[in-house]
Amino acid sequence: MTGLLSYLVFFLIQALIYALVALGLNLQWGYTGLFNIGVAGFFLVGSYTFAVLSGPAYATHLGGFGLPVAVGILGAMAMAGLIALVVGIPTLRLREDYLAIATIGIAEVLRLVALNARGLTGGSRGAQSIPRPFQGLELGNVASNLVFLVLVAALVVLVYLALETMVRSPWGRVLKAIREDEQAASSLGKDPFRFRLQSFVLGCAIMGLGGALNASFVGFVAPTDFLPILTFEIWAMLIVGGSGNNRGALLGSVLVWAFWTGTGSIAQSLLPSGLQVKGGALQVILIGAVLLLILMIRPRGLIGEERTVSREAELGGDGRT
Amino acid sequence: MLEATDLVKDFGGLRAVNRVSFKVAEGTITGLIGPNGAGKTTLFNMLAGALRPTSGRIAFQGHRIDGRPPHAIFHTGLVRTFQIPRPFAEMTVLENVMLVPLDQRGERFWNNWVRRGAVRSEERATRERARATLAFLGLERLAGEYAKNLSGGQQKLLEIARALMAEPRLILLDEPGAGVNPTLLGTIMDKIQEIHARGVSFLIIEHNMDLIAALCDPVLVMAQGGLLMEGPPDAVRRDPRVLEAYLGGAPA
Numbered sequence: 001m002t003g004l005l006s007y008l009v010f011f012l013i014q015a016l017i018y019a020l021v022a023l024g025l026n027l028q029w030g031y032t033g034l035f036n037i038g039v040a041g042f043f044l045v046g047s048y049t050f051a052v053l054s055g056p057a058y059a060t061h062l063g064g065f066g067l068p069v070a071v072g073i074l075g076a077m078a079m080a081g082l083i084a085l086v087v088g089i090p091t092l093r094l095r096e097d098y099l100a101i102a103t104i105g106i107a108e109v110l111r112l113v114a115l116n117a118r119g120l121t122g123g124s125r126g127a128q129s130i131p132r133p134f135q136g137l138e139l140g141n142v143a144s145n146l147v148f149l150v151l152v153a154a155l156v157v158l159v160y161l162a163l164e165t166m167v168r169s170p171w172g173r174v175l176k177a178i179r180e181d182e183q184a185a186s187s188l189g190k191d192p193f194r195f196r197l198q199s200f201v202l203g204c205a206i207m208g209l210g211g212a213l214n215a216s217f218v219g220f221v222a223p224t225d226f227l228p229i230l231t232f233e234i235w236a237m238l239i240v241g242g243s244g245n246n247r248g249a250l251l252g253s254v255l256v257w258a259f260w261t262g263t264g265s266i267a268q269s270l271l272p273s274g275l276q277v278k279g280g281a282l283q284v285i286l287i288g289a290v291l292l293l294i295l296m297i298r299p300r301g302l303i304g305e306e307r308t309v310s311r312e313a314e315l316g317g318d319g320r321t
Numbered sequence: 322m323l324e325a326t327d328l329v330k331d332f333g334g335l336r337a338v339n340r341v342s343f344k345v346a347e348g349t350i351t352g353l354i355g356p357n358g359a360g361k362t363t364l365f366n367m368l369a370g371a372l373r374p375t376s377g378r379i380a381f382q383g384h385r386i387d388g389r390p391p392h393a394i395f396h397t398g399l400v401r402t403f404q405i406p407r408p409f410a411e412m413t414v415l416e417n418v419m420l421v422p423l424d425q426r427g428e429r430f431w432n433n434w435v436r437r438g439a440v441r442s443e444e445r446a447t448r449e450r451a452r453a454t455l456a457f458l459g460l461e462r463l464a465g466e467y468a469k470n471l472s473g474g475q476q477k478l479l480e481i482a483r484a485l486m487a488e489p490r491l492i493l494l495d496e497p498g499a500g501v502n503p504t505l506l507g508t509i510m511d512k513i514q515e516i517h518a519r520g521v522s523f524l525i526i527e528h529n530m531d532l533i534a535a536l537c538d539p540v541l542v543m544a545q546g547g548l549l550m551e552g553p554p555d556a557v558r559r560d561p562r563v564l565e566a567y568l569g570g571a572p573a
Contacts, residue, residue, distance in 0.1 A: 165434055170427030170444065173412075173420050180409035187369060187403075188421050188483060189395035190428075198430060305411075307467070310427075312444035313416045315465040 002142075009145045011261060012254075016152045017214050019253035022237045023159055023246060024206030030243035030305070031167055032199040033179030034092075035100040039234045041107030042204040044114060044226040045083050046076040046211025051127040051221055052120075061122040069133040073212045080208025083110075084201045092196045099200075107231065115223040126222030130215045152213055156250070159206060163246055168311040175199055176309050229284070233260065236287050240294050242301025251302055259290065322347040322522060323368070323399070323491060328377035328387075330363050337363040339546040340377070345491065350513065350523040352537030352554065354530075356567050359543040361526045362404060365495055368524075369401040370394040382490065396423060398490035402483075404499065404526070406476035408468035415464040417479060418451040419444075421486035451486065458482045458512060474505040481512060491522045498529040510535060530558070542566070 021043060028034040054072030057064025067075070083106070091102040114121045121127060134147055166172065177185040178192045186192055215221045233256065241252020263286055267279030294301065308314045323345040330338040338360040345351045355361050366372040368379060370391040379387040386394050409417050425447065426432050427440040455461045458478045463471060471479060477497055484492050497513070498506050510532055517523060527533050533540060534554045542549040542557055544566035550557065557563055 162434065165437075166430040169430070169433040169440065170420075170425040170447075171430040171433060173416055174428055176412055176416075177409045177420050180411055181407050183371065183391075184403070184407040184409065185420075186391040187371065187395060187401055189392045189423055189487065190420075191390070191392045202430075307465070308413055308416060310416060310419065310444070312441065312448055313413065313419050315413075315415065 006142050006145065009142075009149050011257070013145065013149050013152055013217055014214075014261075015254045015257040016149075016156050017210050017217065018234065018237060018257055019156055019250050020152075020159060020213070021207050021210035021234050022241070022249040022253045023156075023163060024203040024210070025234055025238050026203075026243060026246060026249040027163060027167070027199055027206070028203040029238065030245065030249070031172060031179065031309075032175045032196060033096065034196060034200055034203075035096050036103045036200070036203070037100050037231055037235070038087075038103030038105070038107030039207060040226040040228060040230040041103070041110040042080045042084065042207040043211040043214070043230060044107075044110050044223075045080045046208030047215040047221045047225070048114060048121055048127065048211075049076040049079040049208070050212035050215045051130045054216075055127060055130045058122060058127065061118060061127065062120050063127065069131060069216065072216075073209060076212035077205040077208045080211065081201045081205035084204030085197070088197050088200045092200060093193050104228070104231075107226070107228065111223050111226050114226070121223075124223060126220055127215075128220050130219050130221065132216050132219070148217055152217075155209070155213070159209070160246055160250065167246070168309060170310060171195075173310040173313070232284075233257075233287070236291050238301075239291060240301055242303040242305065244305030245301070245303050248301050248303040248305075255302075256287070256290075260287065322382050323524070324380045325364075325368070326378045326380075328364065328367060328379065329375045330360070330367060330372060331375045336546055338367070338374075341543070341546075341548045342377075343541055343548060343551065345522065345524050347522055348520070349538065350517055350525060350536050352533045352540035353524060353526045353543065354528070354533060354540060354557070355543035355549070358545075359566075360546040361543055362495060364543070365401060365493055365526060369399070369493060395487065398487075399493070400484045400487045400489040400491070401493035402477075402480040402495055402497070404495040406473070406480050408471065408476050408479055410467065410469035412468055413465055414455065414460060414468055414471070414479060415448070415451055417468050418454060418482050418486050419447050421483050422447055422450075423487065454482050454485050457485075457515075459508065474501045474509075477501060477505075477509065478512075481509070481516075485516065489521060491524065492516070494523060494525045494527075496526055496528065498527055498532050506532070534558070 021039060025039055028036050050072045052063050053065050053067045053075045054069050055063045087102055087106050091099045115124055132144060132148060133151055139147060174190050174195050178195055182192045237252040237256040238249055240256050242248025263283050271279045326342050328338055328341045353361055367374045370389055373388050378385060381397050381399050386397060426443050432440050455464055458481060460478055460482060468479060497509050513536060525537060538553050539551055540554050540557045541551050542563050549562055549566060550560060
């Protein structure tokens, strides 16, 4: 029973970290229509930045600043946001497909940098012994996970509330208008570039937060953690849950991660050892099939977008919310 | 109030607008007519900033606006509507309209965290104004409806409602009467006159000569990229050059 419980804690931590990332993507795609397919890259930046800022001194690569975990987390968000700014300034003025190409490119570039810039990242061997918060208390394994879960859950609530407050507003209304018709929004006095840049940078900073927490939780980062499949998983979470709805992003993250880990352990227990590797491919296919089903049956996801985005424009009755 | 001087727009080898100069005087409803392909919408797109002129200059209330982006031109009080309505389809009619007012406090995302009360009171005022604007155009019952569910004519009214929310000095209307049934056309014409009576000027592209004759003075006529003539609607109607341009004769 304790085994199951501690697995549940473990599972929830991972799911909630992905939920943060999905919330970041939802701001970009769900509300603003920004097609960011380089999620893994911004997650990577957050992970490594945290390792460098808060990790121990490494013999062969950058680190040893020993900054408090909170500072490391804020630094990770700032760095992911900064990279987003650098990517966003030249691309967000262009049509949306350019952002897609730029983000998928930057994610791969960042991964190759992580793999090859040994002095910065530890190369293929990665960075180890990344601290958790409250490490000094010498908690046991179970207690440590439990504390971590509380922390991650609190951050999810905080980010969720911050996003809801800023999106159910005139700001969110402009984002949605730009998503719907950029030219019309521009002719009504809204500068699409300014709002897109804000949405993109904030979304990426939240992805960086997810990366920092993941590095802290796992205690180890390596370039193989940031393959494009990670981006695919986050997208699947958002689409399944319902893009354009923050609660949808949360729900989708937990469900898709449950499906992902569930099919993983089923494959592990059912398949003969020779086929285990192929089981991984089957997992991806299954997720793809689920995505397809959702898109056919509930194209707006499990919890679709609400009719009205800005709070004060909500109407009783026919306004639905 | 609006002055264009020697405006030119080339698309590759094609000269869509050729050295056009005109003025729109404050307080008028100026018409802009001409056969299809005359360059009217291209001209509009330059005035509103959607297209950058190849050469020439545009001044609005004494300030140059040519080459500035659409959102910046909107800030000067010059607002356009689209020939084919462009509502924000998946947003409600009310939100389409509440979006418009300039520099809303809540458009700065941090204000929604730190100045919630101020944002909320401004939002309530915006909502009341939006409601009143929708009522003026007869759209109040549709406030909670997705804009995509409106009929073509209702979408034209929504375009006008959005323009009004900006408290503009000059509205550029691109074919307000196209594809609209006669009853609704009457409504649109009435509304244009009422808005005009409040002190807003108009520049209207239109093919419907009844609308032009009833509302517009003066009327500008374009053909083949150039400005053919300018005058009161009666004179324009009788002018042989105009007839020839419409009936496909040789360039005047």
